[in-house]
Amino acid sequence: MIAEIGQYALILALVLALVQTVLPAWGARTGDATLMSVATPVAYILFLFVGSAFAALVALYLTSDFSVVNVVDNSHSRMPTIYKITSTWGNHEGSMLLWVLVLALFGALVALFGGNLPERLKANVLAVQGSIAVAFLLFILFTSNPFLRIVPPPAEGADLNPVLQDPGLAIHPPLLYLGYVGLSISFAFAMAALMEGRIDAAWARWVRPWTLAAWVFLTLGIAMGSYWAYYELGWGGWWFWDPVENASLMPWLSATALLHSAVVMEKRDALKVWTVLLAILSFSLSLIGTFLVRSGVLTSVHAFATDPARGVFILVILSVFVGGGLALFALRAGELKQGGLFAPVSREGALVLNNLFLTAATAAVFVGTLYPLALEAVTGDKITVGPPFFNLTFGGLMLPLVFAMPFGPLLAWKRGDLPGVAQRLMVAAGIAVVAAVVTAAAEDRGPVLAPVVLGIAVFVMLGALTDLAERAGVGRVSARVNLRRIVGLPRSAFGTALAHFGIGVCLIGIVCESSWSLEKIAAMRVGETITIGAHDLTLTRMENRTGPNFHARVAVFGIREGGVSQGEVVSGKRLFTARQMATTESGIRTFGFSQLYVAIGDETPDGQVSVRMTWKPLVTLIWLGTVVMAMGGLLSLADRRLRVGAPKPARRRVSPVPAE
Amino acid sequence: MLSASLFAAFAFMTALAVMAVLWPLSRQKVARASGEADLAVYRDQIAELSRDAAAGRLPPEQAAAARVEVARRMLAAEGAASDVSLGSGRRRRIAAAVALVFIPLLGAGLYLRLGSPALPDMPLASRLAAPPDGTDVAILVRRVEDHLAANPGDGRGYELLAPVYLKLGRTDDAVRAYGQVIALLGATAERQAALGEALVVRNEGVVGTDAARAFQSALDLDPTMAKARYFLGLAAEQDGRRQDAATLWGQMVKEAPPNAPWLPMVRAALARITPPGVSSPAPGPSAQDMADAAALTQQQRGAMIQGMVDRLQDRLNADPKDLDGWLRLARAWHVLGDDGKARAALQSARTTFAGDAEAAVRIDAAANEIGGR
Structure with a gap:
């Protein structure tokens, strides 16, 4: 029943x-x-x-x-x-x-x-x-x-x-879908505005919390997926530029742009048409993401559905909503009133810059993801667009954007004072340069650019703090007034600072992991020891374990640091009997923000097992940074100003989005 | 068909869906001026500006400019007249009719297409707990499997399971189960023959070497074992040794008790391989050849067979595109004791059918047979 x-x-x-x-x-x-x-x-x-x-x-x-x-x-x-x-x-x-x-x-x-x-x-x-x-x-x-x-x-x-x-399945798809589908609300708002031919500043205030909520979920969902791939797939990468990952990154980039342009629209009544277009694009990219994963046009871990009938159906859905949305936009966008002028150097100008870079980055990822598919469909040639393309285009676009990020919140609306802002960021920039130089001096390995990027990351983090300090009037008024102002700051100000700070944290993790990881691959016997960085790993024993629906063969390693035991790390292979499929269970030990990552390969009959171990400095910052970003989004979401619109301004605190 | 409780649930759900539409239609909605919601936003923005300015978070001149801008938008919003009406009775009636007719009809129509109202839920636990009445074969099998997982030494369990597997089409499991039966309970003619049969079914009707070996073991234990004899005859037929097959089956028919259940089947098989005057797809020696061969001395017979093989060889040299021919030739050489020539024949087949995966598999199988025997 x-x-x-x-x-x-x-x-x-x-x-x-x-x-x-x-x-x-x-x-x-x-x-x-x-x-x-x-x-x-x-x-x-x-x-x-x-x-x-x-x-x-x-x-x-x-x-x-x-x-x-x-x-x-x-x-x-x-x-x-x-x-x-x-x-x-x-x-x-x-x-x-x-x-x-x-x-x-x-x-x-x-x-x-x-x-x-x-x-x-x-x-x-x-x-x-x-x-x-x-x-x-x-x-x-x-x-x-x-x-x-x-x-x-x-x-x-x-x-x-x-x-x-894996427990990851309990969290990753629901979060990701809350993000993807949350963008359907801003899409629906955009379509409604176009249907009415009417849009105003108040509209942005309603769209923003929904976009923000979707963005928070999307951020956490992507981060969760990345960590899942990191520990489950067994080769320690946290981002593969796999089309499925790109499918979730594109709506995220677009939604980030949408968040920022909605601020301009709300505060200054400008960028209306652009905001509506971004809302349509963000949800379209979510749909494309769903299409890429669900139709089975890609063959990867995620594409566990392959059926041409489904693919065609999703394609029809895609063309109806994306095509319909864009067509309505083309028809009606002209009717939307433009308003709000601003100088190029201003908060609005900074947000436009942000939008330009983010959309360009989205386009780069879009091309890199879909070009191989289009080429295969037209000529039958199979090509792969790999990390070099994305690192160059995406990285090349994101670095200047991230560098410019601390300037934005410090600029005034309408007319900004760039030299003044630069002056206020001098302290942050100074510390960042010192950090970069010290890193360059201490690390003789890794790419030349790595210390520079690290400096930028530090600059971003301190820049976010500078923003808060400036708002509190640090150095201009007494400490007591500073404190009072800090307490009185709107939560969205903290949200902005926290989210920007999180990007800096994430960037540090990325730079350190990709530049200064140590890796060793060896064939080991029980009792043998391998040194990686400051740690000695000894293969203590191999044993068989049985799970509810699998058999496992695991290798247990003892970890010693400077002769002192640091416990054990276990890596293994699981054979799932029903599907006769094997998975690798990597062993991960966290030391501070860094991790030791161990994955075993095949065992030879004479008792040798291939072992791959990696020391990943500050790798957890990649995900912690995204969590900080999401926290910033949540803080912003809890801001009282986003709840306006009630005929009588409510005194009660009502969260716009209840606990999901 | 539809159980009463399921019908009640469906009726309740449908009523809920209809009510979701009828209920708002029944209430006259008092329209709010469309500008009012906008004004509330602007009023709040002004209040917020004042708070920020008072707390010193916003320079006075910026606050003043912002206030002017918000006030300007406010004026524009106040000018907009409400164009939302109470709604007409005609539209409400249409909507209500749609809810009353369209929701139940479309719901029922789609359900009749997609649903299976007659099927009850079948949670595994209750299926396992139900008294074994033989209707749920999958569960019976699972029960025995669970029992065997706990008592892997129980050969009788495997003996029970193996034929069921075969019937369900789980041939791999059937072969494994028969293997277990023989390992745990020891070999008998019946068990060996059953294993051989399972192997033949798995091999889609072809008697492979493994199956032939099982049937041979069965005959070693009981030379009268009918099933083993029948399948060995089939093996001979599939190998192209029609005469051997005919001999074997002919013998079976001759020795059979008159009411043997397998007799019609063997007769049919016999008739199949000796159809008068019909050219067979695998040309063997003609009846005349055989009659002649029977009348010859050992030496002469050898020469005649040699001649036949040579003829086959010549024909294949002239027209090499005959895989079956090459395989028959290789087997013939093997039987005649010249494995070198047998391998050469297989080599020619390999060269001729290079790139044909299916042919390669068959050639490999033949090579194994020759090497193995």
Whole structure:
């Protein structure tokens, strides 16, 4: 009964999504307030139905109901409970259901918190959301139905792809989807504005929290995916410029640009058309990301779905929404009033610069990701665009942007004073130069540019602090006033500083890991010791272990530093019996912010095992930096100013986005 | 069909969906002026500017400029008239009708296409707990498997499982299970023959060397074992040794008890390989040749066979595009005791069919056979 209720709930969700698309849009067109008011309860019930369908699928996985094809293909009765739950979305059908669940959640949130939106805007936004839900529910029901049954049911499932049997699967896709799909809200707002031909400063204030929330989730999702690949794939890379990674990076870059341009729009009523275009592009890039991963046009770890019918369907969805969005933009953008003039050197100017660099970087990644696919489709030639291309183009665009970052927040709106700002950044720049010189003197290995980049990273971090100090008037007024001003600063000011600081932290991690890592590859026997950096690794023993649905062969290493024992690190290989697939479990020990990374290879019959060990200095800063960035985003999100729009300014603190 | 509780659940869900549309339609919505929401934002912006200016976070001149700008936008927003109406009764009736008709109809229609209302849930735990009534074969198999995982030495369990595997098409498992049976319970003619049969099924009907070996072991244990004899005959036929097959099967028919269940099958096989006057796809010696050969002395017979092989060799030299011919030639040389020429024949086949993966596999198999025997 659970399976059939899930199936029916999904069907009713499709029907309601159709209603949510048609009735409110009709109401908005005819100015009928009653019809427009249908959107709110329908959005709630739509979420309820999609939620029920999802809960039903989870229940089927938990009870190992092998009369459901999806469960048979992706589950195993002996899997730990946590993986039974996560395998719900560890496959094509389930992950699309999760996608729609997040979409319905955001729709319900707009309905819940949009009480103070102009009625017509709210109705149009929910109608656009509804149309996206229609497209994806049709896709699920007719090409990827997770509730298909099988008679007679087998007694055991085919197991989840072993690479995905990891806690990472519990966190990474949901976060990423919250980000991807969150961008559908700004898209819906942009479309609604274009449909009405009306956009104003208040619009930016409504779009910004949603974009910010999506950006925070996307940031964390990408970072989580990167860390997962780092420890699970067993070769210690944290970013591969894999098309699937790029697919998530592109909307992130675009959403970052959108965040910043929305600030200009909100504060200065300028860059309207550009902001609307960015909102359309950001969600389009999310859809392209979904398309790249789901259609199976790429063959990589993530592309666990390969079916041309699905690919064509997604392509149609893609062209309807991207093409439709851009066409509407081309038709109506001219009607949007422009406003707000500013000098090139100003906060606005700095944000425009930010947007230019970010969009150029997005374009670079876009070309690098899609050019090989296009070339293969046209000429049949297979080429790979690898790290050299991306490091050169993306790195070349991001470094100047990052260098310019501390200047932006210090510039005044409308007319800025660049020499004055430069003067205020002198302290930060001075310390950064010292850091770069000291690093260059201490490290004789690695690329020449590395200390320079490290200096820039330090400059960015100190620049973010300088911004706060300036706002508090450090050096101009008494310490007590400083403190009072700091406390009184809007949370978004802290958010900006923290997010920018996080980029500096992340950059330090990237530079140190890629320039000064130490690596050794050796064939070892039990009892042998290898020295890497300051650590001695001894292969103490090899042993067999048994998991619920796998057998493992592990190597246990003792770590000593300067003769003092530092405990053990374990690396192994797991053989998953149901799929006869092996995975590598890397052993990682963290020392401060640095990590020792050990992965074993094959064992020869005479007892030698190949071992790859790497000392990765400050590598954890890469992910800690992104967490700091996300914290900055959350702080900004909690800012009181983003909650305006209520007819009476509320005194109560209400978070715009409840706990997800 | 549809159980009552499932129907009730569906009815409730449909009602919920319909109500989600009807409920807002039933309430007359009081329209707010569209400018009001905008004004609230601007009022808040002004309040915020004042707070920032008072706290010294914003220089007075910047605050004043910003306030002027916000005030200007405020004036513009106040000018905008509301164009949102209460809504017309006609549109509401249309929307209500759509909700009442369209939601249940489309929902039911799609469900009839996609759903399986007759299928109950089948969680694994309750399937395992249900009394074994033989309807859920997969679960029966799993029970025995679970038992065997706990008691890997129980050969009887494997003996129970093996034929079921074969029936379910899990041929690899069947072969493994029969192997376990023989290892744990010891070989009997029946077990060896069953193993051989499983191997033949896995090999899609072709009696390979491993299967032939199993049947041979069965015959060693019990020379009257019908299944083994039948399959060895089949092996002979597939090798192109039709006469051997005919002999074997002919013998079986002759010795068979009149009510042997396998008799019709063997007769049919016999009829298949000795069709009067029909040219067979693998040209062997003609009936005349055989009759002649029977009448010859040992030496003469050898010469005649040699001549046949030579003819085959000549034909293949003239027209080398005949893989079966080459393989038959290699086997013939092998039987005649000249493995060098057998290998040479295989080598010619290899050269002729270079790049043909399927041919390579067959040639390799033949080479193994020759080397192995």
